[in-house]
Amino acid sequence: AVDSTAAAFPFNRIKAAEFGREQALDPPQGPHVAAPAAVTGSTLSECRVTAKTGAAAAAGSNAAVAPLEAVRADASGQRLTTNQGVPLAENQNSLKAGLRGPALLKDFILREKITHFDHERIPERIVHARGSGAHGYFENYEPLTEFTRAALFSAAGKRTPVFVRFSTVAGERGSKDTARDVRGFAVKFYTDEGNWDLVGNNMPVFFIQDAMKFPDLVHAVKPEPHHAMPQAASAHDTFWDFVSLMPESTHMLLWLMSDRAIPRSYRMMQGFGVHTFRFVNAAGASTFVKFHWTPLQGTHSLVWDEAVKISGADPDYHRRDLWEAIEAGDCPQWELGVQLISEEAAQAYSFDVLDASKIVPEELVPITPVGRLVLDRNPDNFFAETEQVAFCAAHVVPGVDFSNDPLLAGRIHSYVDTQISRLGGPNFHEVPINAPLAPVHNNQRDGMHRRTVHRGRVAYEPNSLGGGCPFQAGSAGFVPFPEPVQQDEVRGRPEKFAEHYRQATLFYVSQSPAEQAHIAAAFRFELSKVTVPAVRERMLASLRNVADDLAQQVADGLGMALPEPMPRAIEPSAAPEVTHSPALSLRARPGEAGVRSRKVAILVAGGVNAATVAALQRALLQAGAVPRLVGPRIGLVDSTGPGVIDADASLENEPSCLFDGVIVPDGEMPALRRDGRVLEFLKDQYRHCKTMLLVGASTSLLQNAGIPADETDAGLLMAAAWADGLPQRFIEALAMHRHFDRERDPPLV
Numbered sequence: 001a002v003d004s005t006a007a008a009f010p011f012n013r014i015k016a017a018e019f020g021r022e023q024a025l026d027p028p029q030g031p032h033v034a035a036p037a038a039v040t041g042s043t044l045s046e047c048r049v050t051a052k053t054g055a056a057a058a059a060g061s062n063a064a065v066a067p068l069e070a071v072r073a074d075a076s077g078q079r080l081t082t083n084q085g086v087p088l089a090e091n092q093n094s095l096k097a098g099l100r101g102p103a104l105l106k107d108f109i110l111r112e113k114i115t116h117f118d119h120e121r122i123p124e125r126i127v128h129a130r131g132s133g134a135h136g137y138f139e140n141y142e143p144l145t146e147f148t149r150a151a152l153f154s155a156a157g158k159r160t161p162v163f164v165r166f167s168t169v170a171g172e173r174g175s176k177d178t179a180r181d182v183r184g185f186a187v188k189f190y191t192d193e194g195n196w197d198l199v200g201n202n203m204p205v206f207f208i209q210d211a212m213k214f215p216d217l218v219h220a221v222k223p224e225p226h227h228a229m230p231q232a233a234s235a236h237d238t239f240w241d242f243v244s245l246m247p248e249s250t251h252m253l254l255w256l257m258s259d260r261a262i263p264r265s266y267r268m269m270q271g272f273g274v275h276t277f278r279f280v281n282a283a284g285a286s287t288f289v290k291f292h293w294t295p296l297q298g299t300h301s302l303v304w305d306e307a308v309k310i311s312g313a314d315p316d317y318h319r320r321d322l323w324e325a326i327e328a329g330d331c332p333q334w335e336l337g338v339q340l341i342s343e344e345a346a347q348a349y350s351f352d353v354l355d356a357s358k359i360v361p362e363e364l365v366p367i368t369p370v371g372r373l374v375l376d377r378n379p380d381n382f383f384a385e386t387e388q389v390a391f392c393a394a395h396v397v398p399g400v401d402f403s404n405d406p407l408l409a410g411r412i413h414s415y416v417d418t419q420i421s422r423l424g425g426p427n428f429h430e431v432p433i434n435a436p437l438a439p440v441h442n443n444q445r446d447g448m449h450r451r452t453v454h455r456g457r458v459a460y461e462p463n464s465l466g467g468g469c470p471f472q473a474g475s476a477g478f479v480p481f482p483e484p485v486q487q488d489e490v491r492g493r494p495e496k497f498a499e500h501y502r503q504a505t506l507f508y509v510s511q512s513p514a515e516q517a518h519i520a521a522a523f524r525f526e527l528s529k530v531t532v533p534a535v536r537e538r539m540l541a542s543l544r545n546v547a548d549d550l551a552q553q554v555a556d557g558l559g560m561a562l563p564e565p566m567p568r569a570i571e572p573s574a575a576p577e578v579t580h581s582p583a584l585s586l587r588a589r590p591g592e593a594g595v596r597s598r599k600v601a602i603l604v605a606g607g608v609n610a611a612t613v614a615a616l617q618r619a620l621l622q623a624g625a626v627p628r629l630v631g632p633r634i635g636l637v638d639s640t641g642p643g644v645i646d647a648d649a650s651l652e653n654e655p656s657c658l659f660d661g662v663i664v665p666d667g668e669m670p671a672l673r674r675d676g677r678v679l680e681f682l683k684d685q686y687r688h689c690k691t692m693l694l695v696g697a698s699t700s701l702l703q704n705a706g707i708p709a710d711e712t713d714a715g716l717l718m719a720a721a722w723a724d725g726l727p728q729r730f731i732e733a734l735a736m737h738r739h740f741d742r743e744r745d746p747p748l749v
């Protein structure tokens with residue numbers, strides 16, 4: 001037993017070994033203690049008991065985690081070893097010929113350690129490099145056997161384990177979370193009949209219609225090759241040069257310039273399979289299907305100024321949000337919905353369902369809810385799970401099949417191919433996070449990093465020496481939908497693909513006024529970063545085909561005259577089925593979560609009234625919100641009345657942009673009054689349209705910050721004195737997410 005008290009170790013005892021031969025030959029054992037019982041699990045969510053969560057966290061287990069058990073390592077109570085299991089006597093010094101002599105080549109321990117370190121990184125994903133993942137499950141509502149034989153949809157209440165990874169697209173692995181960008185929404189279902197990867201985005205359309213253009217698109221949006229700037233941003237010449245020459249991008253650009261591209265949280269965005277897929281039932285009949293994930297947390301976004309500030313204050317904003325929500329047992333949920341479309345119905349539409357730059361409006365084909373996704377467990381190890389997880393659009397299961405969408409066709413090739421270089425060979429399916437729960441038996445053998453130890457001498461089929469095994473599953477296996485094909489080979493696209501603007505217009509006119517204003521401001525900002533006037537002009541010409549008022553606002557913002565509209569490739573022959581789609585506004589899905597997991601700053605300083613702070617904290621916690629006491633510095637704060645206040649954040653370490661609302665309670669609090677950051681804090685809360693409550697003497701801070709005391713502003717609550725009903729009023733206003741009525745462009749404050 002080792003005495004690990006501070007008294008026993010006045011200094012790092014092991015370091016003593018560097019001072020002499022005697023200690024070098026026999027270094028003392030390092031101090032170690034068994035991990036406390038509550039954190040014996042590999043992660044907090046495994047042990048489910050933390051100071052932060054108490055016992056409230058959910059069970060958080062699913063079958064996909066079980067195979068990870070075999071590869072989990074826990075060093076508690078263990079000695080250091082090499083990778084060969086050889087115990088290490090000492091981990092401080094390389095082996096030398098004499099204390100002042102040269103280091104020796106035969107030091108296999110040093111060499112193993114450094115060699116492994118040299119190879120710790122793998123190539124980052126060419127797109128979607130930055131992401132965060134979580135485990136969970138999919139629960140099916142009712143049997144969907146009429147449409148699909150997919151195992152996960154076979155029975156009511158059936159649970160299928162999943163791993164989900166959310167991501168940004170353009171930024172590198174170490175970039176920021178709140179860039180204006182598309183978000184990846186990739187789901188790996190570990191079904192009874194193999195893994196199905198639904199590799200989608202938080203926007204239902206895409207920039208291009210044919211995979212042939214994907215490398216061009218990515219080269220255009222990534223940092224420009226000569227100076228590698230800008231990082232995680234589309235606001236630069238090459239991106240807008242490319243998309244302004246690609247009218248098929250217009251619809252997606254409207255989504256990208258909308259608030260969808262700056263979500264409040266991964267938990268608060270929709271997900272889409274984007275392409276039209278096929279469901280195939282046991283009889284072999286097929287139905288076109290589009291997949292939609294709808295968050296129970298509601299669809300909510302940031303505003304641009306806030307997103308920019310968060311990038312500096314907390315580049316891990318979305319990663320942290322997802323992690324903390326799951327740790328706190330506030331498990332995010334999405335409902336999976338499907339649009340089911342017969343081939344005949346699809347043929348009659350004014351657009352082509354094989355065109356990934358088009359949606360099928362919900363008003364045309366309603367969404368049928370089929371199940372829910374729950375994320376209830378954080379990974380043990382970011383690299384082993386979130387980094388090594390390999391999603392592949394080619395991974396479908398019996399009952400789910402592809403359509404002829406030409407963008408999808410390229411994806412079926414690309415994902416498997418990229419994993420081979422990213423994960424170092426063809427055996428990436430054996431990495432624990434990628435391994436199916438369904439048994440894997442085939443005659444594929446060997447390759448880099450093969451883990452499976454195949455028994456027997458048979459690795460071919462047909463065989464008799466292995467009893468004919470593994471055998472073909474016949475109709476129980478994956479049978480491709482036998483779509484008749486007999487046409488001339490041609491490089492081209494169907495005619496309906498050439499209509500590029502009507503759905504962009506549909507999206508724009510279906511937004512609320514605030515959302516429309518944000519779209520115009522986003523185009524203005526992005527194009528103002530474009531240095532080549534001809535590119536800006538071309539983009540304005542394209543926007544004229546979407547909505548003249550939008551084009552005009554952007555032109556005004558750039559100080560440019562409106563150019564002639566860009567010539568259209570085609571005049572559509574049939575009228576659009578839907579000309580207004582309320583479902584496309586973020587406001588259509590406020591969610592069921594209310595204020596759950598919303599972060600509220602309660603500003604405190606010496607002289608605050610402790611009793612009202614406690615009442616506020618209680619009410620917010622009860623409603624599921626996350627109150628933080630923010631002071632000029634962290635630590636204890638003098639208060640009037642009994643009770644102690646401990647500020648857990650400071651104006652410096654958690655600025656305004658990290659909170660959904662602010663409360664300045666009653667009390668003199670002179671330290672707040674002389675701190676310029678308080679005014680900045682309030683100004684940002686106001687500018688970002690957040691919920692604010694100021695009580696008693698604190699209301700005068702509004703005037704100091706130049707904020708108009710507008711009593712019609714539903715998000716600006718002012719009270720001359722404390723009243724018991726105040727917390728509830730604040731919570732109701734906070735549940736509205738944002739108060740865009742107060743927003744002005746340029747901002748008033």
Ligand code: HDD
Nearest residue numbers: 125127128165184185186200201211214274410414415418
């Ligand atoms: Fe892709 C990654 C989503 C078009 C090629 N893609 C990737 C990821 C998501 C998407 C969510 C990250 C998965 C993860 O978390 O590991 N991609 C989409 C969507 C598309 C799309 C919704 C259009 C509908 N992608 C697309 C095309 C191609 C690719 C047309 C190539 C022809 N995508 C890739 C890739 C990536 C990738 C290069 C990079 C890393 C990876 O696959 O694993 O293969």
